[in-house]
Amino acid sequence: MMAKLKLLSLLLVLILTIGFSMFSVGDLQAGCFSDFEKCINNVRTSFFGGFFDFLDCELELVACIKEKLI
Protein backbone atom coordinates (compact mmCIF):
# COMPACT_ATOMS: atom_id res chain seq x y z
CA MET A 1 0.00 0.00 0.00
CA MET A 2 2.75 2.40 1.05
CA ALA A 3 4.77 1.50 -2.01
CA LYS A 4 1.78 2.33 -4.25
CA LEU A 5 1.29 5.63 -2.47
CA LYS A 6 4.96 6.48 -2.92
CA LEU A 7 4.73 5.59 -6.59
CA LEU A 8 1.60 7.72 -6.99
CA SER A 9 3.18 10.70 -5.24
CA LEU A 10 6.28 10.32 -7.41
CA LEU A 11 4.11 10.30 -10.52
CA LEU A 12 2.22 13.36 -9.28
CA VAL A 13 5.48 15.21 -8.69
CA LEU A 14 6.68 14.22 -12.16
CA ILE A 15 3.45 15.37 -13.82
CA LEU A 16 3.50 18.66 -11.92
CA THR A 17 7.17 19.25 -12.81
CA ILE A 18 6.52 18.61 -16.51
CA GLY A 19 3.42 20.80 -16.39
CA PHE A 20 5.24 23.71 -14.73
CA SER A 21 8.18 23.41 -17.07
CA MET A 22 5.85 23.53 -20.09
CA PHE A 23 4.10 26.60 -18.74
CA SER A 24 7.38 28.33 -17.98
CA VAL A 25 8.63 27.63 -21.52
CA GLY A 26 5.39 29.15 -22.79
CA ASP A 27 6.02 32.25 -20.71
CA LEU A 28 9.54 32.58 -22.02
CA GLN A 29 8.32 32.42 -25.58
CA ALA A 30 5.54 34.97 -25.02
CA GLY A 31 6.30 38.29 -26.66
CA CYS A 32 6.43 40.16 -29.93
CA PHE A 33 7.56 37.25 -32.08
CA SER A 34 5.15 34.65 -30.74
CA ASP A 35 2.27 37.12 -31.11
CA PHE A 36 3.41 37.71 -34.67
CA GLU A 37 3.47 33.95 -35.40
CA LYS A 38 -0.03 33.63 -33.96
CA CYS A 39 -1.23 36.57 -36.04
CA ILE A 40 0.25 35.10 -39.23
CA ASN A 41 -1.29 31.70 -38.51
CA ASN A 42 -4.68 33.33 -37.93
CA VAL A 43 -4.44 35.11 -41.27
CA ARG A 44 -3.40 31.91 -43.07
CA THR A 45 -6.22 29.87 -41.61
CA SER A 46 -8.94 32.50 -41.85
CA PHE A 47 -11.23 32.52 -44.88
CA PHE A 48 -10.86 36.24 -45.55
CA GLY A 49 -7.16 36.47 -44.66
CA GLY A 50 -5.00 38.29 -47.17
CA PHE A 51 -2.36 40.82 -48.00
CA PHE A 52 -3.78 43.58 -45.77
CA ASP A 53 -3.99 41.32 -42.72
CA PHE A 54 -0.34 40.31 -43.10
CA LEU A 55 0.51 44.00 -43.03
CA ASP A 56 -1.45 44.31 -39.79
CA CYS A 57 0.65 41.53 -38.27
CA GLU A 58 3.87 43.23 -39.40
CA LEU A 59 2.78 46.63 -38.10
CA GLU A 60 1.88 45.05 -34.76
CA LEU A 61 5.27 43.34 -34.59
CA VAL A 62 7.12 46.57 -35.27
CA ALA A 63 5.03 48.47 -32.69
CA CYS A 64 5.75 45.73 -30.13
CA ILE A 65 9.51 45.76 -30.82
CA LYS A 66 9.60 49.55 -30.62
CA GLU A 67 7.78 49.38 -27.30
CA LYS A 68 10.43 46.96 -26.00
CA LEU A 69 13.50 48.64 -27.42
CA ILE A 70 12.74 52.34 -27.28
Added chain:
Amino acid sequence: MLGEDIYLSSPSLYKFKMKLKNFFSIIFLCFLSVYGKDFGERLIHIEKKFAMDKLNDSNYFFYNPSDMKIDSKGRVYIVDTLNSRIQIFNNDGIYIRTIGRFGNGPGEFNRPEGIFIDEVEGKMYVCDTRNYRIQVYSLEGKLISIYKLKFAPLKIIVRFPYMYVLAFPHQIMNMRGESLIKIIDKSGKVKEGFLPFLKTENMYTNMLCNLLLMKLDKKNNIIIANQFCLNRVLIFDKRNKLKRKFQILYKAAQWVGTGYDFSIKDEKDLNKIAFIIADFTFDKNNNIYFLSGNIKKRRDGLFEKGREIYKYNLEGKYLGTIILPISGRLICIDNKNNLFLIDREFILRKYKILN
Protein backbone atom coordinates in the same frame (compact mmCIF):
# COMPACT_ATOMS: atom_id res chain seq x y z
CA MET B 1 23.50 51.97 -56.26
CA LEU B 2 23.45 52.81 -52.61
CA GLY B 3 23.59 49.92 -50.19
CA GLU B 4 25.42 47.56 -52.56
CA ASP B 5 28.09 47.08 -49.91
CA ILE B 6 25.61 45.79 -47.37
CA TYR B 7 24.56 42.21 -47.69
CA LEU B 8 24.20 40.67 -44.29
CA SER B 9 24.33 37.02 -45.19
CA SER B 10 27.30 37.13 -47.58
CA PRO B 11 30.11 34.80 -46.55
CA SER B 12 33.91 34.84 -46.22
CA LEU B 13 35.01 37.97 -48.08
CA TYR B 14 32.49 40.02 -46.19
CA LYS B 15 33.57 38.56 -42.84
CA PHE B 16 37.18 39.33 -43.72
CA LYS B 17 36.23 42.93 -44.53
CA MET B 18 34.43 43.23 -41.19
CA LYS B 19 37.42 41.81 -39.31
CA LEU B 20 39.66 44.30 -41.08
CA LYS B 21 37.27 47.11 -40.18
CA ASN B 22 37.15 45.99 -36.53
CA PHE B 23 40.95 45.84 -36.45
CA PHE B 24 41.27 49.42 -37.67
CA SER B 25 38.53 50.50 -35.25
CA ILE B 26 40.58 49.08 -32.35
CA ILE B 27 43.71 50.87 -33.61
CA PHE B 28 41.65 54.06 -33.87
CA LEU B 29 40.35 53.62 -30.31
CA CYS B 30 43.89 53.10 -29.01
CA PHE B 31 44.90 56.28 -30.81
CA LEU B 32 41.98 58.13 -29.24
CA SER B 33 42.77 56.88 -25.75
CA VAL B 34 46.31 58.32 -26.05
CA TYR B 35 45.79 61.47 -28.09
CA GLY B 36 42.06 62.06 -27.99
CA LYS B 37 41.66 63.97 -24.73
CA ASP B 38 39.60 66.64 -26.44
CA PHE B 39 37.35 64.05 -28.02
CA GLY B 40 35.36 63.24 -24.89
CA GLU B 41 31.68 63.54 -24.19
CA ARG B 42 30.53 67.15 -24.10
CA LEU B 43 27.34 67.73 -22.12
CA ILE B 44 24.67 70.11 -23.35
CA HIS B 45 22.41 71.34 -20.56
CA ILE B 46 18.66 71.76 -20.74
CA GLU B 47 16.10 73.55 -18.58
CA LYS B 48 12.58 72.24 -18.06
CA LYS B 49 9.76 74.49 -19.31
CA PHE B 50 6.67 72.31 -18.96
CA ALA B 51 5.34 68.75 -18.81
CA MET B 52 1.74 68.07 -19.73
CA ASP B 53 1.46 65.27 -17.20
CA LYS B 54 -1.23 66.36 -14.77
CA LEU B 55 -4.02 67.20 -17.16
CA ASN B 56 -7.34 65.41 -17.16
CA ASP B 57 -7.87 66.15 -20.84
CA SER B 58 -8.10 63.46 -23.54
CA ASN B 59 -6.41 65.81 -26.02
CA TYR B 60 -3.15 65.18 -24.17
CA PHE B 61 -3.56 61.40 -23.94
CA PHE B 62 -1.51 60.03 -26.83
CA TYR B 63 -1.39 56.38 -27.78
CA ASN B 64 1.83 55.27 -29.48
CA PRO B 65 2.55 58.57 -31.28
CA SER B 66 5.02 58.08 -34.13
CA ASP B 67 5.92 61.50 -35.52
CA MET B 68 6.17 65.11 -34.35
CA LYS B 69 6.87 68.30 -36.32
CA ILE B 70 7.06 72.00 -35.47
CA ASP B 71 6.27 74.80 -37.91
CA SER B 72 7.95 78.23 -38.06
CA LYS B 73 5.28 79.68 -35.74
CA GLY B 74 6.21 77.12 -33.11
CA ARG B 75 3.03 75.05 -33.44
CA VAL B 76 3.53 71.38 -32.58
CA TYR B 77 1.93 68.66 -34.73
CA ILE B 78 1.77 65.18 -33.19
CA VAL B 79 0.82 62.06 -35.13
CA ASP B 80 -1.20 60.18 -32.51
CA THR B 81 -0.99 56.83 -34.30
CA LEU B 82 -3.21 54.47 -32.35
CA ASN B 83 -5.77 57.20 -31.66
CA SER B 84 -5.90 57.78 -35.45
CA ARG B 85 -5.60 61.56 -35.25
CA ILE B 86 -3.28 64.54 -35.59
CA GLN B 87 -3.08 66.74 -32.48
CA ILE B 88 -1.96 70.37 -32.83
CA PHE B 89 -0.68 72.51 -29.93
CA ASN B 90 0.81 75.96 -29.66
CA ASN B 91 4.37 76.57 -28.43
CA ASP B 92 3.20 76.66 -24.81
CA GLY B 93 1.54 73.26 -25.15
CA ILE B 94 -1.99 74.66 -25.33
CA TYR B 95 -4.30 72.49 -27.42
CA ILE B 96 -5.40 74.04 -30.73
CA ARG B 97 -7.20 71.37 -32.75
CA THR B 98 -7.57 67.72 -33.74
CA ILE B 99 -7.56 66.45 -37.32
CA GLY B 100 -9.05 63.08 -38.22
CA ARG B 101 -10.59 60.11 -36.50
CA PHE B 102 -10.50 56.34 -36.98
CA GLY B 103 -11.83 55.02 -40.29
CA ASN B 104 -11.08 54.68 -43.98
CA GLY B 105 -13.18 57.50 -45.41
CA PRO B 106 -12.00 60.99 -46.35
CA GLY B 107 -10.59 62.78 -43.31
CA GLU B 108 -10.22 59.51 -41.40
CA PHE B 109 -7.04 57.61 -40.50
CA ASN B 110 -5.98 54.09 -39.71
CA ARG B 111 -2.55 54.00 -38.03
CA PRO B 112 -1.12 57.27 -39.37
CA GLU B 113 2.69 57.16 -38.99
CA GLY B 114 4.19 60.26 -40.59
CA ILE B 115 3.57 63.94 -41.22
CA PHE B 116 5.17 66.73 -43.24
CA ILE B 117 4.38 70.43 -42.94
CA ASP B 118 4.77 72.37 -46.19
CA GLU B 119 4.61 75.99 -45.08
CA VAL B 120 5.28 77.38 -48.57
CA GLU B 121 2.05 75.90 -49.88
CA GLY B 122 0.29 75.88 -46.50
CA LYS B 123 -0.30 72.14 -46.60
CA MET B 124 0.04 69.21 -44.25
CA TYR B 125 0.79 65.74 -45.68
CA VAL B 126 -0.17 62.74 -43.56
CA CYS B 127 0.89 59.10 -44.12
CA ASP B 128 -2.32 57.18 -43.56
CA THR B 129 -0.33 53.96 -43.30
CA ARG B 130 -2.90 51.20 -42.87
CA ASN B 131 -5.20 52.80 -45.45
CA TYR B 132 -2.36 52.83 -48.03
CA ARG B 133 -2.69 56.50 -48.84
CA ILE B 134 -1.42 60.05 -48.32
CA GLN B 135 -3.94 62.65 -47.21
CA VAL B 136 -3.25 66.33 -47.80
CA TYR B 137 -4.80 69.00 -45.54
CA SER B 138 -4.63 72.74 -45.22
CA LEU B 139 -2.90 73.87 -42.03
CA GLU B 140 -6.38 74.71 -40.71
CA GLY B 141 -7.35 71.07 -41.10
CA LYS B 142 -9.41 71.15 -44.30
CA LEU B 143 -8.97 68.04 -46.49
CA ILE B 144 -7.52 68.99 -49.90
CA SER B 145 -6.64 65.72 -51.65
CA ILE B 146 -5.98 62.01 -51.22
CA TYR B 147 -3.28 59.96 -53.00
CA LYS B 148 -4.01 56.23 -53.07
CA LEU B 149 -0.85 54.07 -53.01
CA LYS B 150 0.08 50.44 -53.63
CA PHE B 151 2.30 50.30 -50.55
CA ALA B 152 2.04 51.32 -46.90
CA PRO B 153 3.60 54.79 -46.39
CA LEU B 154 5.60 55.39 -43.20
CA LYS B 155 7.15 58.84 -43.63
CA ILE B 156 6.80 61.63 -46.17
CA ILE B 157 8.69 64.74 -47.18
CA VAL B 158 7.84 67.16 -49.97
CA ARG B 159 10.49 68.75 -52.15
CA PHE B 160 8.81 70.57 -54.97
CA PRO B 161 7.49 69.18 -57.29
CA TYR B 162 7.70 65.68 -55.83
CA MET B 163 6.63 63.80 -52.73
CA TYR B 164 9.23 61.40 -51.28
CA VAL B 165 7.50 58.58 -49.48
CA LEU B 166 9.28 56.05 -47.27
CA ALA B 167 7.54 52.66 -47.48
CA PHE B 168 6.95 50.22 -44.67
CA PRO B 169 9.39 47.30 -45.29
CA HIS B 170 6.72 44.76 -46.15
CA GLN B 171 8.00 41.28 -47.07
CA ILE B 172 6.34 41.54 -50.48
CA MET B 173 8.52 44.58 -51.27
CA ASN B 174 11.58 42.49 -50.47
CA MET B 175 10.42 39.71 -52.79
CA ARG B 176 9.76 42.17 -55.60
CA GLY B 177 13.13 43.88 -55.04
CA GLU B 178 11.50 47.29 -54.62
CA SER B 179 13.14 50.46 -53.33
CA LEU B 180 12.20 51.82 -49.93
CA ILE B 181 11.82 55.46 -50.99
CA LYS B 182 9.34 56.27 -53.75
CA ILE B 183 9.30 59.55 -55.63
CA ILE B 184 5.72 60.47 -56.45
CA ASP B 185 4.54 63.30 -58.70
CA LYS B 186 1.55 65.53 -58.07
CA SER B 187 -0.71 63.23 -60.09
CA GLY B 188 0.06 60.44 -57.59
CA LYS B 189 2.16 58.39 -60.01
CA VAL B 190 5.35 56.74 -58.71
CA LYS B 191 8.09 58.27 -60.86
CA GLU B 192 11.06 56.35 -59.53
CA GLY B 193 12.55 54.93 -56.35
CA PHE B 194 15.84 54.81 -54.52
CA LEU B 195 17.45 53.11 -51.51
CA PRO B 196 17.13 49.36 -52.09
CA PHE B 197 15.66 46.93 -49.58
CA LEU B 198 18.50 45.36 -47.57
CA LYS B 199 18.39 41.59 -47.88
CA THR B 200 19.27 39.62 -44.76
CA GLU B 201 19.10 36.00 -43.79
CA ASN B 202 15.61 35.96 -42.27
CA MET B 203 12.34 37.84 -42.22
CA TYR B 204 12.67 39.45 -38.79
CA THR B 205 16.14 40.81 -39.46
CA ASN B 206 14.89 42.01 -42.82
CA MET B 207 12.16 44.02 -41.19
CA LEU B 208 14.33 45.54 -38.46
CA CYS B 209 17.21 46.44 -40.79
CA ASN B 210 14.87 48.18 -43.19
CA LEU B 211 13.02 50.25 -40.61
CA LEU B 212 14.15 53.79 -41.31
CA LEU B 213 13.49 57.38 -40.32
CA MET B 214 13.43 60.02 -43.05
CA LYS B 215 13.49 63.82 -42.63
CA LEU B 216 14.20 66.92 -44.68
CA ASP B 217 16.85 69.23 -43.21
CA LYS B 218 16.92 73.05 -43.43
CA LYS B 219 18.98 72.90 -46.63
CA ASN B 220 16.61 70.49 -48.38
CA ASN B 221 18.83 67.44 -47.96
CA ILE B 222 17.10 64.15 -47.24
CA ILE B 223 18.43 62.50 -44.08
CA ILE B 224 17.88 58.79 -43.53
CA ALA B 225 18.71 56.90 -40.33
CA ASN B 226 18.30 53.24 -39.46
CA GLN B 227 16.31 52.79 -36.25
CA PHE B 228 17.72 49.37 -35.34
CA CYS B 229 20.44 47.01 -36.59
CA LEU B 230 22.71 49.26 -38.62
CA ASN B 231 24.16 52.35 -37.05
CA ARG B 232 23.90 54.24 -40.31
CA VAL B 233 23.05 57.83 -41.25
CA LEU B 234 22.71 58.76 -44.93
CA ILE B 235 22.49 62.26 -46.40
CA PHE B 236 21.11 62.72 -49.93
CA ASP B 237 21.45 65.99 -51.80
CA LYS B 238 18.84 67.76 -53.94
CA ARG B 239 19.55 65.40 -56.85
CA ASN B 240 18.99 62.35 -54.62
CA LYS B 241 22.69 61.50 -54.77
CA LEU B 242 24.38 60.18 -51.64
CA LYS B 243 26.30 63.15 -50.25
CA ARG B 244 27.55 61.69 -46.98
CA LYS B 245 27.30 58.55 -44.91
CA PHE B 246 28.37 58.31 -41.29
CA GLN B 247 27.94 56.34 -38.10
CA ILE B 248 27.17 57.68 -34.68
CA LEU B 249 29.95 57.52 -32.14
CA TYR B 250 28.68 56.28 -28.82
CA LYS B 251 29.77 58.39 -25.84
CA ALA B 252 31.70 60.55 -28.28
CA ALA B 253 34.61 58.17 -28.53
CA GLN B 254 33.45 54.58 -28.82
CA TRP B 255 32.41 52.98 -32.05
CA VAL B 256 28.98 51.46 -31.88
CA GLY B 257 28.49 47.99 -33.30
CA THR B 258 27.07 48.22 -36.77
CA GLY B 259 24.88 45.20 -36.32
CA TYR B 260 26.30 43.60 -39.44
CA ASP B 261 27.12 40.44 -37.59
CA PHE B 262 23.80 39.52 -36.01
CA SER B 263 20.54 38.00 -37.01
CA ILE B 264 17.22 38.28 -35.19
CA LYS B 265 15.42 34.98 -34.91
CA ASP B 266 13.50 35.27 -31.66
CA GLU B 267 12.76 37.43 -28.63
CA LYS B 268 16.11 36.86 -26.95
CA ASP B 269 17.98 38.06 -30.03
CA LEU B 270 16.51 41.54 -29.48
CA ASN B 271 19.14 41.95 -26.75
CA LYS B 272 21.79 41.91 -29.46
CA ILE B 273 20.56 45.30 -30.63
CA ALA B 274 22.98 47.48 -28.70
CA PHE B 275 22.00 50.84 -30.05
CA ILE B 276 18.82 52.44 -31.33
CA ILE B 277 17.78 55.72 -32.94
CA ALA B 278 14.32 56.50 -31.66
CA ASP B 279 14.02 59.79 -33.56
CA PHE B 280 16.06 62.72 -34.84
CA THR B 281 15.54 66.40 -35.51
CA PHE B 282 17.35 69.61 -36.53
CA ASP B 283 18.01 72.95 -34.89
CA LYS B 284 17.92 76.30 -36.74
CA ASN B 285 21.63 75.92 -37.64
CA ASN B 286 20.90 72.58 -39.29
CA ASN B 287 22.68 70.49 -36.68
CA ILE B 288 21.19 67.02 -36.23
CA TYR B 289 20.04 65.69 -32.85
CA PHE B 290 19.66 61.92 -32.55
CA LEU B 291 17.44 60.62 -29.75
CA SER B 292 19.35 57.51 -29.05
CA GLY B 293 21.31 55.50 -26.51
CA ASN B 294 22.76 52.17 -25.65
CA ILE B 295 21.01 49.26 -23.91
CA LYS B 296 23.36 49.61 -20.94
CA LYS B 297 22.27 51.22 -17.67
CA ARG B 298 23.51 54.57 -16.41
CA ARG B 299 24.87 55.12 -12.92
CA ASP B 300 21.37 55.99 -11.66
CA GLY B 301 20.26 52.42 -12.51
CA LEU B 302 18.00 53.47 -15.38
CA PHE B 303 18.51 52.48 -19.00
CA GLU B 304 20.32 54.83 -21.32
CA LYS B 305 18.25 54.11 -24.39
CA GLY B 306 16.03 57.00 -25.29
CA ARG B 307 17.63 59.21 -22.65
CA GLU B 308 20.57 60.51 -24.61
CA ILE B 309 20.47 62.95 -27.50
CA TYR B 310 23.64 63.20 -29.60
CA LYS B 311 24.24 66.41 -31.50
CA TYR B 312 26.06 66.19 -34.84
CA ASN B 313 26.70 68.54 -37.68
CA LEU B 314 25.96 67.57 -41.28
CA GLU B 315 29.59 66.56 -41.82
CA GLY B 316 29.09 63.81 -39.25
CA LYS B 317 31.09 65.52 -36.50
CA TYR B 318 29.99 64.93 -32.91
CA LEU B 319 29.12 68.18 -31.08
CA GLY B 320 27.62 67.18 -27.76
CA THR B 321 25.21 65.11 -25.69
CA ILE B 322 21.96 65.98 -23.93
CA ILE B 323 21.08 63.66 -21.05
CA LEU B 324 17.31 63.54 -20.61
CA PRO B 325 15.77 63.02 -17.16
CA ILE B 326 13.28 60.60 -18.73
CA SER B 327 13.32 58.22 -21.65
CA GLY B 328 11.92 59.73 -24.84
CA ARG B 329 10.16 58.49 -27.99
CA LEU B 330 10.01 61.57 -30.22
CA ILE B 331 11.88 64.87 -30.36
CA CYS B 332 11.61 68.17 -32.23
CA ILE B 333 13.39 71.53 -31.89
CA ASP B 334 11.80 74.89 -32.70
CA ASN B 335 13.45 78.05 -34.05
CA LYS B 336 14.02 79.37 -30.51
CA ASN B 337 16.09 76.34 -29.46
CA ASN B 338 13.32 74.74 -27.44
CA LEU B 339 13.34 70.96 -27.35
CA PHE B 340 9.94 69.26 -27.46
CA LEU B 341 9.85 65.69 -26.24
CA ILE B 342 7.25 62.95 -26.16
CA ASP B 343 8.44 60.69 -23.37
CA ARG B 344 8.00 56.95 -22.87
CA GLU B 345 4.71 57.55 -21.09
CA PHE B 346 3.57 59.63 -24.10
CA ILE B 347 3.66 62.91 -22.18
CA LEU B 348 4.51 66.12 -24.05
CA ARG B 349 7.44 67.99 -22.48
CA LYS B 350 9.36 71.14 -23.37
CA TYR B 351 12.95 72.03 -22.48
CA LYS B 352 15.17 75.00 -23.29
CA ILE B 353 18.55 73.98 -24.74
CA LEU B 354 21.05 76.14 -22.84
CA ASN B 355 24.35 75.82 -24.69
